[in-house]
Amino acid sequence: MSKPNLGVKIGGVELKNPVTTASGTFGYGEEFDEYIDLSLLGGIVTKSITRHERKGHPPPRTAETASGMLNAIGLANVGVDAYVRDKLKFLRGLGTRIIVNVAGFDLEEYLYVIDKLNGHDEIDMIELNISCPNVSGDGMEFSAHPETAFDVVSRVKKICDFPLMPKLSPNVSDIRGVAKACEEAGADALALINTLYGMAIDPFTWKVKLTNVTGGLSGPAIKPVGVALVWRVFNTVKIPIVGIGGIMDYRDVVEYMLAGATAVQFGTANFIQPDCTVRAISDLEHYLRERNISDINELIGKAIKI
Amino acid sequence: MSKPNLGVKIGGVELKNPVTTASGTFGYGEEFDEYIDLSLLGGIVTKSITRHERKGHPPPRTAETASGMLNAIGLANVGVDAYVRDKLKFLRGLGTRIIVNVAGFDLEEYLYVIDKLNGHDEIDMIELNISCPNVSGDGMEFSAHPETAFDVVSRVKKICDFPLMPKLSPNVSDIRGVAKACEEAGADALALINTLYGMAIDPFTWKVKLTNVTGGLSGPAIKPVGVALVWRVFNTVKIPIVGIGGIMDYRDVVEYMLAGATAVQFGTANFIQPDCTVRAISDLEHYLRERNISDINELIGKAIKI
Amino acid sequence: MRIELPLKSFPKPGTFLHIKPTREGSDPLLRRAFSIYDYHEADGAVEVLYKVFGRGSYILSRVPVGEKLDTLGPLGNGFEIPDPARKLIMVGGGVGIPPVYLLAKCCLREKIPATQITFLCGFSDRTDLVLSERVAKLNVTTEISTDDGSHGYHGYVSELLREKLAAGLAGDKTNIYACGPEGMLAAVKRVALEHKATCYLSLESIMPCGVGTCLGCVVKKAGEERYHRVCREGPVFDANEVEL
Amino acid sequence: MRIELPLKSFPKPGTFLHIKPTREGSDPLLRRAFSIYDYHEADGAVEVLYKVFGRGSYILSRVPVGEKLDTLGPLGNGFEIPDPARKLIMVGGGVGIPPVYLLAKCCLREKIPATQITFLCGFSDRTDLVLSERVAKLNVTTEISTDDGSHGYHGYVSELLREKLAAGLAGDKTNIYACGPEGMLAAVKRVALEHKATCYLSLESIMPCGVGTCLGCVVKKAGEERYHRVCREGPVFDANEVEL
Ligand SMILES: Cc1cc2nc3c(=O)[nH]c(=O)nc-3n(C[C@H](O)[C@H](O)[C@H](O)COP(=O)(O)OP(=O)(O)OC[C@H]3O[C@@H](n4cnc5c(N)ncnc54)[C@H](O)[C@@H]3O)c2cc1C
């Protein structure tokens, strides 16, 4: 059989395959340059950037949990100016799609950062991290309610030169409402899920394991939640979905695509196997060949009810 | 050192220790009678009962996930009449606290079931499972919004002969609002968390693993979420909290109590070690002795920030 | 796999052990059920026979000899020793052979003449033939079928059963005992009905708890919208009780 | 533990291996970092020396000899071979001994005279003394301290260091290389400052990725509100660069 097609399309952007990296787990790509051929990836989502540099929380910033980990890095990043100045240069040459994750603590910050990124054609897409607390609002995450989500996405969309992909939090009562609001606000795609709200305490020292007390739960432990929410959103909106959460290998990629994802992001897995992404890509090709599937898009949303 | 006190008090009810069993994971106690001395337990929470008998979903009803499991049993239960007729008899003699978990798909069903239970003094407390979809409402879980939670809890409280403990869902944008609403509605205690919304698909057969498609995620995988939400609620309400989620042994009991729980429930752990509860009780006593802690209540909410 | 599990008395055939494969960490989380395959009265050791499917059985296959295993059981409701007057046909499909083997061994131990017993082993191909090794040693009439015809009878073991019943073995005087994949059991049930034979099936199901409390392992009761717990009311059922 | 990890050249002392303890399932999830303890030029095998703390090290301690281990590395930024003119004091606390041992071995290999090197090993009590076995074989001046006085010098190894510096070893002509628990390193840093000695510390931290991308392992930079990645900029730092 001829080489199956692994290419997918997200918000008008063509990826050579559905395998991309999750924000904050792949830095700006540099560290992985020595482990894998970055040009093989469908895309790279870079660490959340904000208006100003952020040093992040004091350590300890992570703790291991059952089949997962907690993190409270604190959105440490170089800030948008240094990002544009120092990081885009490296990313330009990689031969893979560059998706810039943008975070903000109020509407103005999002708009400021997007404005700074506009015009830089190394960038293929913006992933909007709306799982941040709205400090000048009620302090709740922007993605916690359809109204706030609609507000920030529609305002950003107006000024954004690039396709826009809001990234949704799983910590919501009804993700369908939030997803619908983003779609109506003009989102070109949706990425989900971000980390689950979590915490750990050492029963012997009585100390919390993170200086920030609570953090974000990621890893295989959360995969069933990510798959369920992708499935829910897939049955709610028409725009493409990028599935995230506990993806470790090609089988998890298939599971997310069957649930309705058009592409996926590998996060925590990068910490355990630096080459997990490229391995998954070749395994996916093998998987399709074995089954005589000529196009990976045939998997999307094809989960069979029993 | 003299025997440390393990006794705790939940909504006016004294438990000989903080270790109880989670609804739906311990049946009505009968099956475990041959494995453990039930009289050692702080209490037993029985399987959710509804107005009429429910046969539950067709199999498969469960699937294993990373450090967890999904279940969609479908609230299978004998119905309140058979429960009162056949099950209370057995429970009466056990010498442990009996907490009856009540579920409903509309307000009337809750009121009907509570009315049938009123007057039966074998019952020490009611755990109100408000994580069910309100079919005669917007189809969302009662515990998804503070308003709906307040409504059902206040109405039930008016007619309920027993202390009332609503059981909260983790699938909410802000559990603090829901917890506060329950407290204002007259709840005597709060139990959390119920299972996380989840789903799994077999990447080789493409079939969903549960006939119900989605199910509830439980087990060690969700412990960080349970601990975080207990901590959040502990810092929001004054009524006692019963911690649930991924508790496998005494260390997890300590972790939940440090986060703010006054008592805990063992769920999935019962499937893996039928004697996990009684083991935890003796381990807890040993833990307190070693540290010269005379009263287990000294642990509640004592997590140390770093 | 041999497990030193001092059982005082001969275990009831059809009952199972619930074994925790994981010794470190919480993944995989749940126990796995394995039918009791054999029992050694000398030292009271129990044996299970398994095939490596997925994670649990793979981990078990790598447990060093002499390691402690966390085991619950024997659990469940096994086969009743049949009335000696009946003809007995044992049908085992792949890893379904162990419980039926133990039943046959038990029958012989109860002085039921070997001539009363016929043992049919079904496989998809020849790769798993080893599973029938001890059956051959029972000295009862034994026949093997493979779906691909690579060994013995060519076709499903249920078809082999049909031929046996057609060729003389009077159905209404026969008890059939079967364990194997659900598809095979459904077929065996149909054949048994056709020939008015009494039929007992040992079912498989995903079993989180194994002791009857999670309600996860259920199978539909024949005729009514109710369920049996495979781990508690079963795993052995009269074929007429369950809907496959 | 000996790991066959064909390294062509002698590894840089202070670098570490990132080892996945879990071979089945996803719990525990993360790799564990272990300093390279020794290197055998004959077959290019690397050794790590560890103590069983929690789950990861426990699982490793039960890996049968000959098993494949999933290992990344050598990773990180190790010790630089010092200027032969300097006096060298190596300070290792418990499982902090391995990287400093390899540095000492390297120095001797680089023809730095043994007389230049003093090796101080600190323990809480005598239970872990084995960790200093190979140090003794280096034929450099070696002293051992135990917090409880059960063996050698009675007190913290940092106090032993202070006495050495007070008794002659001119601080400003001395390089100190230390690895151990954070408290010990902080004390060593203080002592080094008092005596104007140059001081390099190998730090520990919880390391999810080990390659510099998760930003989980950071330590605060001295003086400023910024952080170093222990896995990438470290684990070895000039004591003046970090705030403990
Ligand atoms: C009463 C009973 C007796 C059994 N006796 C034997 C025996 O004697 N020998 C033997 O080899 N196996 C036996 N099994 C099957 C065994 O329990 C395991 O299911 C099998 O080993 C696969 O588990 P795994 O962990 O290797 O695969 P997993 O990683 O658990 O899963 C592999 C596949 O098997 C499915 N599966 C998981 N658990 C079960 C289950 N309990 N039943 C059916 N499918 C399942 C999974 O959904 C998955 O699709 C028995 C099962 C039951 C219920």
Ligand SMILES: Cc1cc2nc3c(=O)[nH]c(=O)nc-3n(C[C@H](O)[C@H](O)[C@H](O)COP(=O)(O)OP(=O)(O)OC[C@H]3O[C@@H](n4cnc5c(N)ncnc54)[C@H](O)[C@@H]3O)c2cc1C
């Ligand atoms: C650069 C570096 C080199 C190391 N070299 C060695 C060595 O040569 N020999 C050796 O025995 N150990 C060494 N360690 C420590 C080792 O990585 C493990 O932390 C240790 O074995 C405990 O892990 P565990 O899985 O057994 O315990 P865990 O179950 O992981 O946890 C036990 C306790 O240790 C804490 N912990 C977990 N990871 C770390 C960590 N990386 N550092 C400090 N505490 C941690 C946990 O929070 C928990 O409180 C090194 C660590 C680093 C960062």
Ligand SMILES: Cc1cc2nc3c(=O)[nH]c(=O)nc-3n(C[C@H](O)[C@H](O)[C@H](O)COP(=O)(O)O)c2cc1C
């Ligand atoms: C250490 C770490 C840092 C992260 N930083 C970010 C971030 O800066 N922005 C963001 O949107 N998500 C961040 N995430 C979330 C991941 O992008 C991803 O959504 C989440 O980890 C779930 O995927 P996983 O289970 O594959 O890790 C981070 C996750 C981890 C573990």
Ligand SMILES: Cc1cc2nc3c(=O)[nH]c(=O)nc-3n(C[C@H](O)[C@H](O)[C@H](O)COP(=O)(O)O)c2cc1C
């Ligand atoms: C098989 C199964 C059945 C359950 N049935 C119920 C139920 O009937 N009512 C209810 O309120 N919770 C039910 N639960 C949820 C548990 O009571 C508990 O809240 C959840 O499993 C988290 O705890 P755990 O991680 O210790 O299992 C069920 C859980 C499982 C695994």
Ligand code: FES
């Ligand atoms: S396995 Fe739990 S009820 Fe049968």
Ligand code: FES
């Ligand atoms: S361990 Fe990930 S950055 Fe250092």
